[in-house]
Amino acid sequence: MGVIQNTQIVLAERPVTDIDLKKTFKIQKVSLSDELGPNEILVKVIYISLDPAMRGWLRDVRSYIRPVRIDEVMRSADITQVIKSNNPDYKVGDIVRATCGWQEYDVLKPSDDIVKVKTFPGVSPSTYLGVLGITGLTAYFGLFEIGEIAKKGGPDCTVVVSGAAGATGSVAAQIAKHVFGCRVIGIAGSEDKCDYLTKELGLDVALNYKSKTFFKDLCAATPKLIDIFFDNTGGDILDACLRRIAFKGRIIVCGAISTYNDAVPKGPAYYSALITQRARMEGFIVFDYAKQYGKAVEDMSKWIKEGKLKSRETIISGIENTPEALVKLFNGDNTGKMLVKVAEEETKSKL
Numbered sequence: 001m002g003v004i005q006n007t008q009i010v011l012a013e014r015p016v017t018d019i020d021l022k023k024t025f026k027i028q029k030v031s032l033s034d035e036l037g038p039n040e041i042l043v044k045v046i047y048i049s050l051d052p053a054m055r056g057w058l059r060d061v062r063s064y065i066r067p068v069r070i071d072e073v074m075r076s077a078d079i080t081q082v083i084k085s086n087n088p089d090y091k092v093g094d095i096v097r098a099t100c101g102w103q104e105y106d107v108l109k110p111s112d113d114i115v116k117v118k119t120f121p122g123v124s125p126s127t128y129l130g131v132l133g134i135t136g137l138t139a140y141f142g143l144f145e146i147g148e149i150a151k152k153g154g155p156d157c158t159v160v161v162s163g164a165a166g167a168t169g170s171v172a173a174q175i176a177k178h179v180f181g182c183r184v185i186g187i188a189g190s191e192d193k194c195d196y197l198t199k200e201l202g203l204d205v206a207l208n209y210k211s212k213t214f215f216k217d218l219c220a221a222t223p224k225l226i227d228i229f230f231d232n233t234g235g236d237i238l239d240a241c242l243r244r245i246a247f248k249g250r251i252i253v254c255g256a257i258s259t260y261n262d263a264v265p266k267g268p269a270y271y272s273a274l275i276t277q278r279a280r281m282e283g284f285i286v287f288d289y290a291k292q293y294g295k296a297v298e299d300m301s302k303w304i305k306e307g308k309l310k311s312r313e314t315i316i317s318g319i320e321n322t323p324e325a326l327v328k329l330f331n332g333d334n335t336g337k338m339l340v341k342v343a344e345e346e347t348k349s350k351l
């Protein structure tokens, strides 16, 4: 039997507003026995997914998932590699997506929420946290189930996406543009990101919400108003889009990152547009569509092959930098999926 030194990051204190890099989390080293029970596997974490929702998991409030407890390893979806196995279905070297959290190693049972990932040459396993992971699935089900894009999509349909240069937004915007041929306007927080949206992802228009002329620019970009608004940010951007919502328009409430650090978030001022325009605003949680993930991944893999879906990643190295990586999401330091790389993936022959 051996013992592994495992670095973990645990929740130390619940933030009331912004995450405090000195107080919110603490790093610790613990010993982990590599002795495995029946059907257990020992994995090392390769990539950690960073998600704005993590800010919500730090609050002790009713939500779609229980809060992370004080002194508990911070929750995250991870791409891991099996380094020891007592389970015939998982071989040493296999890549597994699991919820190990912010730590270097974990022992998993088949009853844990784990998925063996099929790897392909040229496709990084990190893709299964991004465009082919929960991120891409969120864009897909938000658009299909809440936005009903299959019914409404086409050249006469104007779609606006906030957080458009981020992980979820960039996938939603590209599906609307390149799969359904909609007029797509992406909203992001810098000129560089706006260039990325139009020049690399091929959106019709990109608007910088930090510009003083943002609302005027939004009005100019939406002469036929907004049929579908895929909202990742909430706040003032949501208000601006409510003011431009079309008759029977749909607002897909995917996220509200602009409010996640507020002690008391403020609501939208212009929600009465939902009444006057008989529009609908609806939230969703991607996990509700778990039974349909297979078909969605098939569709998105096809769109990637056809060049309709491109993706970028922002990768920060070192487990000790994970709290900072989370804060960087709130500062807009990422383009595409934000990840922390914890360890190198080993080729099977080396394990």
Ligand SMILES: NC(=O)c1ccc[n+]([C@@H]2O[C@H](COP(=O)([O-])OP(=O)(O)OC[C@H]3O[C@@H](n4cnc5c(N)ncnc54)[C@H](OP(=O)(O)O)[C@@H]3O)[C@@H](O)[C@H]2O)c1
Pocket: 050, 051, 052, 053, 134, 135, 138, 163, 164, 165, 166, 167, 168, 169, 187, 188, 189, 190, 193, 232, 233, 235, 237, 253, 254, 255, 256, 257, 258, 259, 284, 285, 286, 287, 329, 330, 331, 332, 333, 334, 335, 336, 337, 338
């Ligand atoms: N409903 C679900 O099931 C579900 C599942 C996954 C994610 N989500 C939600 O989807 C949204 C996007 O998540 P993601 O993982 O794809 O993250 P992301 O968009 O890759 O990263 C967050 C981005 O938000 C933008 N942002 C930060 N503060 C902002 C502010 N005050 N106002 C406007 N934009 C701001 C930043 O871009 P800029 O530089 O453009 O500001 C940043 O890059 C989040 O709200 C998340 O909670 C929902």
